[in-house]
Amino acid sequence: DVxxxxxxxxxxxxxxxxxxxxxxxxxxxxxxxxxxxxxxxGLRLIYFSYDVKMKEKGDIPEGYSVSRExxxxxxxxxxxxxxxxxxxYLCASNAGSNEKLFFGSGTQLSVL
Amino acid sequence: xQKIEQNSEALNIQExxxxxxxxxxxxxxxxxxxxxxxxxxxGPVFLxxxRENEKEKRKERLKVTFDTTLKQSLFHITASQPADSATxxxxxxxxxxxxxxxxxxxxRLMVKP
Numbered sequence: 532d533v534x535x536x537x538x539x540x541x542x543x544x545x546x547x548x549x550x551x552x553x554x555x556x557x558x559x560x561x562x563x564x565x566x567x568x569x570x571x572x573g574l575r576l577i578y579f580s581y582d583v584k585m586k587e588k589g590d591i592p593e594g595y596s597v598s599r600e601x602x603x604x605x606x607x608x609x610x611x612x613x614x615x616x617x618x619x620y621l622c623a624s625n626a627g628s629n630e631k632l633f634f635g636s637g638t639q640l641s642v643l
Numbered sequence: 644x645q646k647i648e649q650n651s652e653a654l655n656i657q658e659x660x661x662x663x664x665x666x667x668x669x670x671x672x673x674x675x676x677x678x679x680x681x682x683x684x685x686g687p688v689f690l691x692x693x694r695e696n697e698k699e700k701r702k703e704r705l706k707v708t709f710d711t712t713l714k715q716s717l718f719h720i721t722a723s724q725p726a727d728s729a730t731x732x733x734x735x736x737x738x739x740x741x742x743x744x745x746x747x748x749x750x751r752l753m754v755k756p
Contacts (some may be wrong), residue, residue: 533726535686544719562742571651573748574687581742621686629675629744632734634686 533558544642550609552638554622563605564623564632565589565597566614574621581603582599612642645670646731647732647747655753660719664750666733669714673735676709676716681730681749690731691718723754 538553556563563564564579566589576589580599598606605624609616619639623632648667656662666676675694693700693709693716700707706719720727724746729750736742 564744566746571748574734574746576745578742581740587742590745623686627691629736631677631689631692632679632687632744634688637683637684637686 533633535573535624535633535635537620537638539638540636542638542640544609544612544640546613546642548609548612548642550553550612550642552609552620552622554605554607554635555603556605556624556633557603558624558626558633559602560624560626560628560633561602562625562630563599563614564625565591565595565605565607566621566623567591567618568621568637569618577607612640614642616640617642645745647671647733647735647745649731649747649750651748651750653751653753655755656723658724658754658756660723661721662752662754664731664752666716666718666747667714668735671714671735671737673737675713676707676735677744678705678707678716678718679701679732679734679746681732683742687732687746720752722742723752725754725756728752728754 535556551607565577566574578597596608622635646669651674678690681687708717733748736747
């Protein structure tokens with residue numbers, strides 16, 4: 532079975548901390564994505580990567596950065612966490628443009 | 644501005660009936676449209692993809708239609724079951740941005756026994 536694995540299901544961090552969210556896929560997919568999901572706002576794209584070391588901004592990149600050093604791993608970094616970054620974070624991957632997305636189970640991040 | 648709209652109110656139906664969910668969009672020229680299912684606390688799971696040149700797509704009890712004139716997709720679940728209770732999301736990407744899938748807010752479906 533294909534898999535997208537997110538390193539944590541729940542995380543609690545303090546304001547100002549640097550936060551790393553890790554995502555690994557085992558499908559040799561070219562594309563990887565980070566979304567956040569908030570009640571009433573739906574899923575919003577933060578960043579995506581179409582190749583190793585390549586990235587593109589999504590709709591809400593402010594306050595976030597990403598890293599893709601290996602094809603299977605895509606990290607989301609909150610340089611200085613703020614309370615408005617409390618959210619469910621979802622990682623996804625796909626094989627190419629117009630292909631279906633495979634999602635991880637999500638990380639519920641609380642910033643206090 | 645670009646919008647993808649799904650009914651934010653929950654849809655409650657009786658077991659055995661057909662559920663119909665709507666996805667409307669504005670200021671997009673999508674090459675395709677996708678539907679996903681999401682259960683509480685989980686990531687979305689892909690269900691169906693329909694391309695702009697397809698009017699209808701079926702998979703078991705699921706049917707999706709895509710009307711690019713009306714800028715609307717309808718998602719049907721026939722012979723609905725309580726296990727179909729979940730949130731259903733539509734997603735689309737513009738022709739020139741195939742990787743940038745944008746999601747609607749989702750509609751919660753509750754199927755009562």
